[in-house]
Amino acid sequence: MGITARGAGLLVAAVVLLAAGFRFAYPELTLLGVAAAGAVGYALLVALWRPRLEVTRRADPDRVSRGEPARMVLTVRNAGRLRAANLLAEDRCGDRTVPVPVLRLRPGRDTTVDYDVPTDRRGVVPVGPLRVTRRDPLGLVALARSYSAVVPVWVHPRIHPLTAVPTGAGRSLDGRVDGVPQGSITFDSLREYVVGDELRRVHWRTSARVGELMVRENVDTSLPRIVVLLDNRATAHPGRDPESFESACEAAASVVAAALRADLPVSLLLVAPEGLTTPEGPAGEAAGAGIGPLDRLAAARLDTGDATAALRAAATRLRRDRLGDTLVFLTGPGGRGELGHLGALRGAYPSVVVGVFGATEPAPAGATGIVVVDAADGAAFAAEWDGVRRW
Template identity: 45%
Template structure:
């Protein structure tokens, strides 16, 4: 229990009024001072008791797109034999606060409360801990009690329906030494190697097994498996509104490509490099990465990171700002052009559209406008 600023000021004023009233002989000041002192005493009596309740908190869903609906449920139970007075339950959701006014509870009673969680900011937000506040009607005193731990709310960037473009690797890319990054899964034989747990039994190579004395298995590769790479400009020179639209566009394109069974890769100048095969787990992995990606603080970073200079195949989509694409950046994009089946640069409307030989440049006001133009490109 503690006095608020208003309560401390009221207490100090009451003491001053009582002292002046008694010292100068003004009964009115004494009465006013006594009333103020009585209000502080009443606040201590009302707010001094901390809530004695049990609270169960549930967050559903814990993963939602930006501006989607997430609900925080509180089930408040009074396990005691005395009636519990009302109080306020406050949960922290990132930088926001969610407040619930809990009414008084009879002995043994339970009451559920529903409240929508703010989801307007993309990111990984901690929810909690839950704090119970009790205050008097005048706001002179308050007591608080923290309960429970924290939950995690993932606010993903919005995704929009968009078509995926196919773009594979050159034929027989798997010839020569086998590497761990070579795509697997088709009927083109990649190599014959020893069996490891988890391999398909139907791919056993019986002749090699008989010849070597150990279980051997065929490993296959798909030279035409589509590939899709997104280069998201996260340099600090990109404005915050343009960056949020670029993240939204990147999420839409990557999710569409993964669902189309493409091998995808997400790269940023700031060091993000995520490459996964297709599948439901890949969608969540990319959305989690795009949920927490932020603009870098470093200055002078090139648009094209070194990892892309050694990569290639499929389609490369670059999401940046027209004013941040320098002459060196354009030269680097030209250098990447022979390594990919197609390169598309998407920039905002700020500044003049850069001209990059061999690269398709799209200027879009926002993510929705960029997707509309993207549909025309792949049609």
């Protein structure tokens, strides 16, 4: 609740008039003081009335690529039974506010407002809550309340079509690494039986020991597994609002989309995992619980932590876990001199591709067997990527 400047002035005047009226026995001043105090009290009662509003919102769509249109449809319903709602309301959309007219909204009726969501920049645009301001007719008191939760709109990086996809490598049991054109099934883990599983996949010995049916999970080791490592360190992308980071995000989105289109396993990692923004509010937290790789790219931001320690930790994890057979590392001009850290990963990843964005001169190869792609932006990276003949 907030009292306006007019209300504060009238309240001070009421106190002064009442004090002067009682002190000097002027009934006229006392009457004016009572009237002023009564006006402030009436304003408080009017502002305290809480309208019963039901607010629903729908993003159409809630996930778009940068530059594509997106709209927010907002419906406000007066759930009260007696009074019409005549309010000032505004909806938050990112860094701006959108006026929402709620004028003479009778009980049981609703009004719908739709507006464009800005998608000119990659990121997560929080939309909401609806802020309703209740004022008295004299403008003495203003009370603002929030309705509905925050709904995120995910603005993904632009995706540039890639025609080439790494063929991958399959590891045989004797340690050799070969390109495998056809599948080989390898045991991965055990899980509980669910309706629809084939009985020939039941592991009877384990089932007898634990007392319930357990089923073998197999994986196709011949499928190429692609790991995309996005360098989100601020030192790798110097400058204010660097375009090199946006280009790296576009390249990462393009590689991820190409892998998913080819039904290939793909993982997206950030050098500094804490460099992620999360939507605000319960709805945003629920949406952020199961976000995909493109959503993570939308939420990625530059991290200002210890750059060297972050890169070493990422390289250690990649070498220890061996998450795939093709590693794609995307960095900016500030990461040109640190490509040597990737040389130690050649034993774990047969194919290593490095994309450097925004560099003024060609990047060093870093290590034998590493493919280095210098590109000005995401579109140039896509053209260079399709021209690679050796993975």
